[in-house]
Amino acid sequence: MTFLGGQTGQRVVGTRPIRPDGVDKVTGRAIYGADARLPNMLEGRIKRSPHPHARILRIDASRALALEGVKAVVTSDDFVDLPAQEVAAGDGSMDFRSLSLNLMARGKVLYEGHPVAAVAATTGQIAEEALDLIDVEYEALPHVIDIEAAMASGAPVLHDDLFTAGVTPRPEKPSNVAKRIVFAQGDVVAGFAEADVVAEGRYTTEPVHQGYIEPHACVASWNADGQSLIISSSQGAFMVRAYTAKLLGLEIADIRSVPAELGGGFGGKTTVYLEPVALALSRRAGRPVRLVMSREEVFRASGPTSGSVAEVKLGARRDGTIVAAELVFKLQAGAFPGSPVALSGMCALAMYDIPNVLITGYDVVSNRPKVAAYRAPGAPIGSFGTESTMDELARKLGMDPLELREKNGAREGTRTAYGVVHRDIGFLETVRAAKEHPHYRAPLGPNQGRGVAAGFWFNIGGESSAAVNINEDGTASVISPNPDVGGSRASLGMIAAEVLGLPAEKVRTVVGDTASVPYSDMTGGSRVTFSIGTCMVGAAEKVVEQLKQRAAMLWGISPDAVEWKDGAAVPAGPNAGGFEPLPLAEIAAKAGATGGPIGATYSTKVQGAGAGFGVHICDAEVDRETGQVRIVRYTAVQDVGRAIHPSYVEGQIQGGVAQGIGWALNEEYIYGPDGKLQNPGFLDYRVPVASDLPMIEAVMVEVPNPRAPFGLRGVGETPIVPPTPAIANAIRAAIGKRLCSLPMSPPKVVEALDGAGG
Amino acid sequence: MTMKISTTLNGESVDFLCEPNQTLLEALRDRLGLTGTKEGCGSGDCGACSVIMNGRVVASCLVLAAEAEGAAITTVEGLAKDGVLHPLQQRFLEHAALQCGFCTPGILVAAKALLDANPNPTEAEVRLGLAGNLCRCTGYDKIVRAVFAAAADLRGETVA
Structure with missing residues (x-):
């Protein structure tokens, strides 16, 4: 495989064609999970726990089953009682037992909204009525919501079999601390002894939801021969198939999983909540079943990401050289282990070259919904405290905050605290581009402040596939196995077009189902354009080899004497013969006479993802009376390697920033003392609307990743990492007070201002 | 009690049946097969179900289907004309x-x-x-x- 890292002169890559699925999406024709319908379909509903923590004493569905129109009820008895088994999944790992217990409670409910049963009926209204007729007897148990309360001795324990991993000796008693992690390099004690200046702080964040506008939805159909069809909106049809098979004890080949259009995921659809339940209902009822979450269910029982407590301490010499860093992260996992605490720790300082580092993290369960991945899972939590403290350090040193970052910036060969050595990274180029941007020197208005922050995300590869098929008329149909969340059909088709030498509009990309293309890991980790793109190059290059062979056959020369140039076969040199270029379309037209169809699939485990770095500049204006913060200007600089479709790269950056602004200023899960979520709707959980935001300038730095097609890097996750500290630093500059707790909502800003005597 | 509603939908006269407690969103999606209009929240907060009703944008999840009687309604499916995009x-x-x-x-x-x-x-x-x-x-x-x-x-x- 030849990667054209850093080369220019491509004809398709770097242009902005209209995406192949665009018209379907502006005309209302695109089929999302809730739009799918199958003949004789039933409607399902899920019965959920009203208690944050309780023992299930008895479930009696007899009254529900007696209601006319009710066709099936399922409980945990319908799912395999799985042992604990951790497997790799997306950015992190998952445990099948937790997945199963989260999907349908067994013995205990662990949060308000935890499913206890599900029903299928001929109409949604009947299913709704039937929920009230399923009798569940509970014994309420004491609950714990707050992270540090959950860590305290004497806290209600969620899992009797949970003993803190990562500490020796193994604890004698179970607790809510699932795991302790440590990353260390050098000697922090000696490092801080060398420091002339120390900055430190304690930072907290609240759980926030991915907030995709499309609630989870699926249709599942069980057939009498045991074969099943699932149509659902998820970040991985293969994931849906594998998890459903595992939870229901089925064979993988008996499930065909068809990806519907995906109405946003941001990590929150890298798992299953509905599909195995719908299929279990269908198995009992013998008819297809549709399950769609309400918005309230989405908030109460899917996502969010962790709330956190972070303690950050940084030490530097007077010249600005950072010599030591000590970080402690405590992250909520929700009701089951699995917070992204390790990723918070790994990402927090990956932008810098610091000799002495100690990072400790705790993964803590409490009576909240189980967390799911959210765009660069853990990294924004890591960056909020760390990059806020960097700002304080710059102030103490009397140094420009971007210069401090440049001076300590990671470069080729920098070893991270988690052991990986950076290669081919563009952090310094990104910092310099931010420093040189006119925004950084633009004048500020009254009550305005400017903040900057940096961020890192790994980007990942993983098991991947793609197929490229040449059609009889010389066009190409290509298949991606990965649900398209933001234009990957366009970027992947463009990559294939570039290798084939076809215009973008002659290559059409579809997303395949699990029966039409080889296996691929989920859409996540900013991996799709990189990993599936790598496979597109592989498949397209195999196709080019076939095209060259066919041309050689037609010309009667050796395939070695044929080259592929600008979408046509040409003789490799004067000795090969004086043939005119043979365009792809002419070879395709003669495929039947030269050996049959032309096409290839390519599958591999892709490695070599190029890390993503971003540096953001934010101007915030504070209303001193109400405490409201407005973002008045925002510039996000990011190393994207090579922008395949620049509009969709910009779109990822702008969207990530907007989510970061919501996280910084508005969004939070609010619980009452009863352990119940008080704001499970968009009215009270306020995501940014158009009138809350300014234009967001995305600046794309292109430092090529030599291990990727055309030098590209994943781009989707990095942009959500710097916003929360960039905004906190801007508010600090505007009002002279440091806010250390997200969200920086009006009451907290007013409190900070009052504390200042204003 | 099933009701019969007569409306003008994307410029055409359309009759449909609905229950008194059904929303316009449900009628559009489940009775009329116009699934371009989406449900994101069901409480009028997200706008995914926006349609134009008698010249005003409404959240169709907050409008009863019966209120469509005699109304002119435009959905996303009505924006393109004769195969030409708006x-x-x-x-x-x-x-x-x-x-x-x-x-x-x-x-x-x-x-x-x-x-x-x-x-x-x-x-x-x-x-x-x-x-x-x-x-x-x-x-x-x-x-x-x-x-x-x-x-x-x-x-x-x-x-x-």
Whole structure:
């Protein structure tokens, strides 16, 4: 495989064609999970726990089953009682037992909204009525919501079999601390002894939801021969198939999983909540079943990401050289282990070259919904405290905050605290581009402040596939196995077009189902354009080899004497013969006479993802009376390697920033003392609307990743990492007070201002 | 008690049956098969179900189907005419003003109503006009630009 890292002169890559699925999406024709319908379909509903923590004493569905129109009820008895088994999944790992217990409670409910049963009926209204007729007897148990309360001795324990991993000796008693992690390099004690200046702080964040506008939805159909069809909106049809098979004890080949259009995921659809339940209902009822979450269910029982407590301490010499860093992260996992605490720790300082580092993290369960991945899972939590403290350090040193970052910036060969050595990274180029941007020197208005922050995300590869098929008329149909969340059909088709030498509009990309293309890991980790793109190059290059062979056959020369140039076969040199270029379309037209169809699939485990770095500049204006913060200007600089479709790269950056602004200023899960979520709707959980935001300038730095097609890097996750500290630093500059707790909502800003005597 | 409702939907006379407690959104999606209109919240907060009813943008999840009696309703399916995209649809594509596409039908409908009422809006007016429509993917930047470009088209001022 030849990667054209850093080369220019491509004809398709770097242009902005209209995406192949665009018209379907502006005309209302695109089929999302809730739009799918199958003949004789039933409607399902899920019965959920009203208690944050309780023992299930008895479930009696007899009254529900007696209601006319009710066709099936399922409980945990319908799912395999799985042992604990951790497997790799997306950015992190998952445990099948937790997945199963989260999907349908067994013995205990662990949060308000935890499913206890599900029903299928001929109409949604009947299913709704039937929920009230399923009798569940509970014994309420004491609950714990707050992270540090959950860590305290004497806290209600969620899992009797949970003993803190990562500490020796193994604890004698179970607790809510699932795991302790440590990353260390050098000697922090000696490092801080060398420091002339120390900055430190304690930072907290609240759980926030991915907030995709499309609630989870699926249709599942069980057939009498045991074969099943699932149509659902998820970040991985293969994931849906594998998890459903595992939870229901089925064979993988008996499930065909068809990806519907995906109405946003941001990590929150890298798992299953509905599909195995719908299929279990269908198995009992013998008819297809549709399950769609309400918005309230989405908030109460899917996502969010962790709330956190972070303690950050940084030490530097007077010249600005950072010599030591000590970080402690405590992250909520929700009701089951699995917070992204390790990723918070790994990402927090990956932008810098610091000799002495100690990072400790705790993964803590409490009576909240189980967390799911959210765009660069853990990294924004890591960056909020760390990059806020960097700002304080710059102030103490009397140094420009971007210069401090440049001076300590990671470069080729920098070893991270988690052991990986950076290669081919563009952090310094990104910092310099931010420093040189006119925004950084633009004048500020009254009550305005400017903040900057940096961020890192790994980007990942993983098991991947793609197929490229040449059609009889010389066009190409290509298949991606990965649900398209933001234009990957366009970027992947463009990559294939570039290798084939076809215009973008002659290559059409579809997303395949699990029966039409080889296996691929989920859409996540900013991996799709990189990993599936790598496979597109592989498949397209195999196709080019076939095209060259066919041309050689037609010309009667050796395939070695044929080259592929600008979408046509040409003789490799004067000795090969004086043939005119043979365009792809002419070879395709003669495929039947030269050996049959032309096409290839390519599958591999892709490695070599190029890390993503971003540096953001934010101007915030504070209303001193109400405490409201407005973002008045925002510039996000990011190393994207090579922008395949620049509009969709910009779109990822702008969207990530907007989510970061919501996280910084508005969004939070609010619980009452009863352990119940008080704001499970968009009215009270306020995501940014158009009138809350300014234009967001995305600046794309292109430092090529030599291990990727055309030098590209994943781009989707990095942009959500710097916003929360960039905004906190801007508010600090505007009002002279440091806010250390997200969200920086009006009451907290007013409190900070009052504390200042204003 | 099933009711029969007569309405004008995307310019055509349409009769449909509904229950008294059914919403217009349910009627559009489940009775009439117009699934372009989306349900994102069911409480009028997200705008994914926006339709134009008698010239006003409404959240169809908060309108009873029975209220459609005698009304003129435009959904996303009614924006393109004879296979030609509305300038808003075309400009959304060119400006990459959609990512997942789930909010797009509601935003297009709200933007149409906005431009019908105000053919030459300021940025603040566009942002306020779309403030009832959540988009979680784009950060709105490209949406606002696409609306401006479509507004210019509709005013006949388009520059290539």
